[in-house]
Amino acid sequence: MRVGLRWRLAMIEQTSFLGMPLKTQKQRRLLVALYYAILISFAAVGLWLDKKSWGPLVAQTFVFGGLLGGIRMGGPVKPYAYPSFEREMDGPRGLNLEGRKPFDGSLSWTPLDERERTQRDVAHYTAYRILRWSFGLFVLGYFLVMWTAAAWIADRTPFLLWLFLLYMLSLPQAVVLWTEPEGPAEELAEVRAGAR
Amino acid sequence: MTSTSYNVFGIPMHERSARRKLVVAVYAVLLLFCVGSIVFARTAPIGYSWTIYVTMAAAMLVFGGVGGFGGRYGLIKPFPNKPPRPEPVMVDAIRLQLAPMTAGTPNESSWRNDERELSRRDRAHYRAYQMVAGAFPVVLLLAAFGLKVAQGSLQLAWLTTATVLQSIFAVALLETVLAMTLPAAIILWNEPDIDLG
Numbered sequence: 001m002r003v004g005l006r007w008r009l010a011m012i013e014q015t016s017f018l019g020m021p022l023k024t025q026k027q028r029r030l031l032v033a034l035y036y037a038i039l040i041s042f043a044a045v046g047l048w049l050d051k052k053s054w055g056p057l058v059a060q061t062f063v064f065g066g067l068l069g070g071i072r073m074g075g076p077v078k079p080y081a082y083p084s085f086e087r088e089m090d091g092p093r094g095l096n097l098e099g100r101k102p103f104d105g106s107l108s109w110t111p112l113d114e115r116e117r118t119q120r121d122v123a124h125y126t127a128y129r130i131l132r133w134s135f136g137l138f139v140l141g142y143f144l145v146m147w148t149a150a151a152w153i154a155d156r157t158p159f160l161l162w163l164f165l166l167y168m169l170s171l172p173q174a175v176v177l178w179t180e181p182e183g184p185a186e187e188l189a190e191v192r193a194g195a196r
Numbered sequence: 197m198t199s200t201s202y203n204v205f206g207i208p209m210h211e212r213s214a215r216r217k218l219v220v221a222v223y224a225v226l227l228l229f230c231v232g233s234i235v236f237a238r239t240a241p242i243g244y245s246w247t248i249y250v251t252m253a254a255a256m257l258v259f260g261g262v263g264g265f266g267g268r269y270g271l272i273k274p275f276p277n278k279p280p281r282p283e284p285v286m287v288d289a290i291r292l293q294l295a296p297m298t299a300g301t302p303n304e305s306s307w308r309n310d311e312r313e314l315s316r317r318d319r320a321h322y323r324a325y326q327m328v329a330g331a332f333p334v335v336l337l338l339a340a341f342g343l344k345v346a347q348g349s350l351q352l353a354w355l356t357t358a359t360v361l362q363s364i365f366a367v368a369l370l371e372t373v374l375a376m377t378l379p380a381a382i383i384l385w386n387e388p389d390i391d392l393g
Binding site for chain 2: 061080118120121122124125127128131132135154155157158161162164165168169172
């Protein structure tokens with residue numbers, strides 16, 4: 001029974017994230033919508049910020065882009081590959097702190113099984129298709145604004161590119177959360193409850 | 197192999213080495229166009245659009261996968277896995293009862309990807325996504341650097357605003373070329389030899 005359930009587990013690693021339940025598709029979609037709503041409001045505020053205020057934001061690219069998981073540990077979507085960079089950066093050797101546990105001891109990494117790899121690849125295919133269209137729209141929008149406010153947009157180009165990078169980093173995870181059907185997350189909760 | 201045809205310009209492509217040579221040759225041509233459009237950016241600024249057209253032609257007519265021209269051309273079947281648009285009805289042929297069966301939608305095996313091909317397609321897109329997303333920060337860094345140079349907050353004797361802008365343009369152009377062709381190139385590069393016998 002356990003093996004059967006485990007085989008059907010999807011890439012959703014958590015049944016709640018930052019206090020938000022992620023058990024149903026509706027809840028997962030709400031998380032995606034909220035994430036992008038925050039990103040858009042971030043953009044709206046950021047465009048009027050002083051350029052010097054962008055520095056700390058840019059330093060957090062990996063954290064913001066990987067908030068939904070996938071490219072880093074701790075998000076609702078399982079990491080796509082072994083997060084060596086993250087672990088090495090925070091590990092005892094990286095910080096020269098002897099005896100300190102690498103990263104967070106509560107987070108464990110397991111390789112994706114065949115079904116999860118398939119799901120990851122399908123999500124990237126979908127994300128790639130979405131990205132092509134959104135990149136076209138981004139370039140079109142950029143040139144339209146260029147006609148009317150060239151100096152303003154030129155000043156903010158790095159910030160806009162940074163936002164697009166965040167979008168790019170988060171898109172496959174958003175696709176996974178958005179398209180994951182009902183079921184596996186509850187099964188995951190069952191398995192975890194059973195394991196305790 | 198997610199392929200409808202094993203020939204490009206009459207050259208057989210069922211061997212992996214032949215396809216790898218093709219991928220290298222196509223990227224060499226695209227790189228030449230990129231370099232050309234950067235070198236002649238001031239005298240012929242329209243040159244970059246030719247690079248995009250050539251990339252589109254390579255992606256649709258040589259590599260395939262992207263589904264241009266109803267997905268009829270190129271080595272790889274269209275990624276969307278949908279049937280190509282029906283060919284125009286050959287009214288005269290049908291009226292004269294001359295092989296009317298050839299009119300309409302092509303044979304399903306010529307466009308439909310099977311399970312293995314879909315898996316290859318998705319894996320190629322996963323790898324391509326990593327590469328494209330990995331290259332994007334270079335554009336971002338150059339743009340931030342270029343802005344500083346343009347505003348005079350960073351002054352280096354050897355670095356002019358024009359040089360930085362050209363670098364941004366070059367990297368952005370290469371990124372566009374990669375984004376348009378990379379998944380198909382990865383498939384062509386990795387697929388093993390095909391036994392036609």
